[in-house]
Amino acid sequence: MSEPVIASKTPFAVDVTAGKKYFWCACGRSAKQPFCDGSHQGTAFEPLPFTADADKTLYFCGCKRTGKAPLCDGSHAAL
Secondary structure (H helix, E strand, O other): OOOOOOOOOOOEEEEEOOOOEEEEOOOOOOOOOOEOOOOOOOOOOOOEEEEOOOOEEEEEOOOOOOOOOOEOOOHHHHO
């Protein structure tokens, strides 16, 4: 598996909490999108840690093709 699975062709809106650490799914296989559930085991992918700097809504990449991981940069529009 050299390319991640496209979990969604739209981003996931998540209300994050300041100071809380999140682990974004980079492989696209997690059942708990956009976050890791360990489904990457046995692949070359690892979850990406992310710590929120403020309480706010962020848009996490669902297509796993973003250049600004873990956040959406609009890459899904080209799929």
